[in-house]
Amino acid sequence: MNRREWMRILGIGAVLGVLPKRLKALPLDPPDGPNKTIVLSTWYNQSLTANEAAWNILKKQGSAIDAVEAGVQVSENDPNNCCVGLGANPDREGHVSLDASIMNHQYGIGAVAALERIQSPIHTARMVMEKTPHVMLVGQGAQQFALEQGQALMPNTLSPHAQKAYDNYLKTSLYQPKINIEKSSPSNHDTIGMIALDIQGNLSGACTTSGMAFKMRGRVGDSPIIGAGLYVDNAIGAATATGHGEEIIRSCGSFLVVEFMRQGMHPQAACKKAVERITQITPRALKDIQVGFIAINKKGEHGGYALQKGFDYGVTTYENGLQKIDSEYHLKA
Numbered sequence: 400m401n402r403r404e405w406m407r408i409l410g411i412g413a414v415l416g417v418l419p420k421r422l423k424a425l426p427l428d429p430p431d432g433p434n435k436t437i438v439l440s441t442w443y444n445q446s447l448t449a450n451e452a453a454w455n456i457l458k459k460q461g462s463a464i465d466a467v468e469a470g471v472q473v474s475e476n477d478p479n480n481c482c483v484g485l486g487a488n489p490d491r492e493g494h495v496s497l498d499a500s501i502m503n504h505q506y507g508i509g510a511v512a513a514l515e516r517i518q519s520p521i522h523t524a525r526m527v528m529e530k531t532p533h534v535m536l537v538g539q540g541a542q543q544f545a546l547e548q549g550q551a552l553m554p555n556t557l558s559p560h561a562q563k564a565y566d567n568y569l570k571t572s573l574y575q576p577k578i579n580i581e582k583s584s585p586s587n588h589d590t591i592g593m594i595a596l597d598i599q600g601n602l603s604g605a606c607t608t609s610g611m612a613f614k615m616r617g618r619v620g621d622s623p624i625i626g627a628g629l630y631v632d633n634a635i636g637a638a639t640a641t642g643h644g645e646e647i648i649r650s651c652g653s654f655l656v657v658e659f660m661r662q663g664m665h666p667q668a669a670c671k672k673a674v675e676r677i678t679q680i681t682p683r684a685l686k687d688i689q690v691g692f693i694a695i696n697k698k699g700e701h702g703g704y705a706l707q708k709g710f711d712y713g714v715t716t717y718e719n720g721l722q723k724i725d726s727e728y729h730l731k732a
């Protein structure tokens with residue numbers, strides 16, 4: 400009898416209340432089990448709470464798609480987050496404009512871009528995936544759809560820290576999109592991208608951001624672009640990205656990572672090779688940009704790689720709990 404059949408019988412037994420207590424208490428996913436439940440997210444400071452929310456779902460046999468949505472929502476709901484959700488930094492005209500994408504184990508995709516005044520863009524993206532025949536909604540149409548799906552219209556105001564940062568920006572209004580200044584403050588940790596493998600052996604991912612601080616109005620980065628900020632192929636693996644969106648889009652970065660894994664590379668090697676591709680094709684000076692990828696494969700192996708020093712991510716497994724990984728990087732001083 401295979402694992403899936405066992406799970407079905409356990410499920411039916413639990414519903415009927417007929418299973419002996421000892422059997423019900425069996426661990427659902429022992430570390431040496433066939434499926435290695437795992438969740439990863441970009442930026443360890445965010446992983447601390449976001450991975451926990453995701454893990455709470457995964458450890459109860461929840462699906463990877465539910466886990467990644469709930470996980471990144473922790474960052475979306477954090478009013479102190481500089482770079483995700485409505486508390487984040489605005490565009491150069493003072494509007495907080497959010498991008499998000501989600502992908503499940505069956506090539507289901509949903510995304511929103513330039514979405515304003517909606518607390519959880521990842522939920523809107525999921526609704527695009529599940530409730531429409533489309534894959535992406537933008538701007539006012541995305542907002543209208545979110546409201547139709549029961550999300551609230553939030554006030555058009557900046558959080559106190561975003562207002563302060565914006566006031567500071569307005570002193571010069573210099574339009575000079577910079578690499579992520581991660582580590583410059585505890586709250587500055589950019590986009591959150593999260594990928595997970597659940598007990599059923601299914602992969603999913605989610606990515607959500609306010610994009611570059613003080614970006615041009617209407618600018619859309621990689622995070623809502625499937626294949627750039629996020630890609631999942633349930634037969635192979637999943638990848639997500641953070642950093643300079645233009646370069647991640649130019650390289651189809653997350654898709655590239657998954658394709659390298661398809662060629663047999665370990666997730667770590669795949670992320671490294673995708674960063675190297677960016678170094679070959681970008682028209683920009685490498686020191687002016689930052690890109691980080693994280694990836695998992697179907698076996699639950701994981702990896703990450705960045706262009707510059709400073710990128711970290713959090714990995715949660717049964718064996719090790721939450722681990723902080725300081726990413727390897729390409730540009731050595």
Ligand code: SD4
Pocket residue numbers: 578579589590608609610611612619620621622640641642643644645
């Ligand atoms: C984006 N990757 O929109 C996202 C986040 C970002 O500097 O802007 N980072 O490009």
